[in-house]
Amino acid sequence: MYIRKQRLLTPGPTPLYPPALHAMLAADIHHRTEDFRKVYRNVLAGLKEVYGTQGDVLCFGGSGTGAMEASVSNLFSEGDKVIVCSAGSFGERWIGIAKAFGLDAHVVSAEYGDSVSPEQVADALKAAPGAKGVFIQASESSTGAEHDLRAIAEMVKKTEAVFIVDAITGLGTMPLDIDGWGLDLVIGGSQKAFMIPPGLSFLSVSAKAWKKAESAKLRHFYFDLKKEKKSGEAGEATWTPVTAMVLALSTALDYIRQIGMPNLVRNAQMLAEAARAAVGAVGLELFAKHPTSSLTAVRPPGGMDSGLIVKAFREKFGAIIADGQGVTKGKIFRIAHLGYFDFPDLVGVIAGLELILRANGQRVELGSGVAAAARVYEKNLTT
């Protein structure tokens, strides 16, 4: 009866930056021409700038999982001892990849909603001397928890292990001092804070990681860091790239550079703070003990299936928000803040949430959540 706009509000794919979307229409371009090299060089330079590293940043055709695989297949050899931090579905993906490639994975885990602590990693480093790598998520998207990368990097730096960070939802939502802290390999994905559809993944490579690659023996071909670095220096991708997505990324990176990466991070932090305030104001609880700014994971009111909330958002407001994932499915819903999100996006979600909770018999005062979010926004505007 009323207009209900479709809104994609998940923690990936995220809302698209319209000029980047439109840039895909120029995809009748050949990838071995100077026209394309100009675009690709802009992408590689832009990635390096927003990553904020002096190291190399490479781009692959494939999802973030492809770049995760690349970090394993390019830096290690069969049987290598590694430490895998796991606090959710994506930590489990690290375990899966490590096992698929025959690494000797020592798993350090935290319960869903919790984070792996620096102390746990310290113990693991002691218990597994000579470990060659430590794998972690910056932000564990399945639970909304964040890891203390800085403290963990401080310890890993002192060992021969490379510190490999899935920052697919972390980039652009939390401060990441890649070179300063010692994050050796940092993975990103196009459909997150980069504001474009899925299809590209990125990774930075430190000097320590390149050195590890020298002695690595695992077999690989498509995802090849050395080849990709060399191709990038010539302004090209090794294999035929996802040209439409590269065009989109070039435009999105220009926008992100214009905003400034620190401001993009602050935007996510402000929205996350506002979301947490709103969630508390409507009487709900957060799922993560150490919540990330990329998304806010919320427990539904006692006993209610979070799927009902997700469904109500879709049916009543045309909005696609995220349920839990893996074992958290039905147990949490997730409000996203990564990339091209602004305050009205959040207000729409919170106002919708208030209505959905009331329709499900919860006592919620209309506007209470929105007001709490607005107070955070107002405070951030004036300070």
Added chain:
Amino acid sequence: MYIRKQRLLTPGPTPLYPPALHAMLAADIHHRTEDFRKVYRNVLAGLKEVYGTQGDVLCFGGSGTGAMEASVSNLFSEGDKVIVCSAGSFGERWIGIAKAFGLDAHVVSAEYGDSVSPEQVADALKAAPGAKGVFIQASESSTGAEHDLRAIAEMVKKTEAVFIVDAITGLGTMPLDIDGWGLDLVIGGSQKAFMIPPGLSFLSVSAKAWKKAESAKLRHFYFDLKKEKKSGEAGEATWTPVTAMVLALSTALDYIRQIGMPNLVRNAQMLAEAARAAVGAVGLELFAKHPTSSLTAVRPPGGMDSGLIVKAFREKFGAIIADGQGVTKGKIFRIAHLGYFDFPDLVGVIAGLELILRANGQRVELGSGVAAAARVYEKNLTT
């Protein structure tokens, strides 16, 4: 001074089907929703129909090289004896992948421009008894040569080897009776006869290939045939898919199904026949002994660098045509026919070629090449 439209006329990326390009703009879609499953199911059903197989057809995020890697990493074990047919750059890519994964590759090669003969493969099968796979290109895009897949399949079928065909430029340009001939794994790519930009690759898997996968031990994670088959049955991709490209593919496949794959093949065959006639009429020679219909590789007039012709096309007519590739760079230029090409596209290229040849001191009568192409078109229209 005059308008010079940019035209992408290479054997990949190929001209884009406009409605498919525009479909990418709907990329604000989540890949774990029923809306997307509907699109993805249409893609998988469409691929199966245009492949013309009762076997499975899977879709991967990544270039054709990714699907080539998948066929190796999913079906074989280290040290497996295989036969690799190589007649150009893409044959050499098979050799590279086989070596990267530690296969015992017995290479059967033909010179650039020639094709590996069925007799050579027969000899190789005798010389390497127990070989587990035979790799080949349907159409070797670097030289414009075609392989006699039917005759080779006939022999491979009788052995325990799986027949793995890179048909990236072969699909939609030559008849491929996948089930009838016994092509066990047939690889395609989005930026070829599928009329959309690069970013997706496809492969069909026969029962014989699935059986081989059961005992295969090579390590892999991102490109996983079994996982992808299972995901596809649920209407999804295993990892986050290249949604924009999937939307484009769905639209392009609807168009190809409407034309009919045999007619798409006939279109390429007619254009190739017309191109060959035109090339002869302007006094040039073909490079391939057994020319494919996906593209026509032409030797420039004695001693001339083909790069000059490619450059003249770009500067005088805004058209991007292809130079040779690898060792054929500078030695041939390539006129493409695969996918969304029609007669006026070809006429434009031939008329341009006549002018460029004359500007370079060749004696060519204006209209002679075009007339030869038109005669072929006329004959095909009336018979």
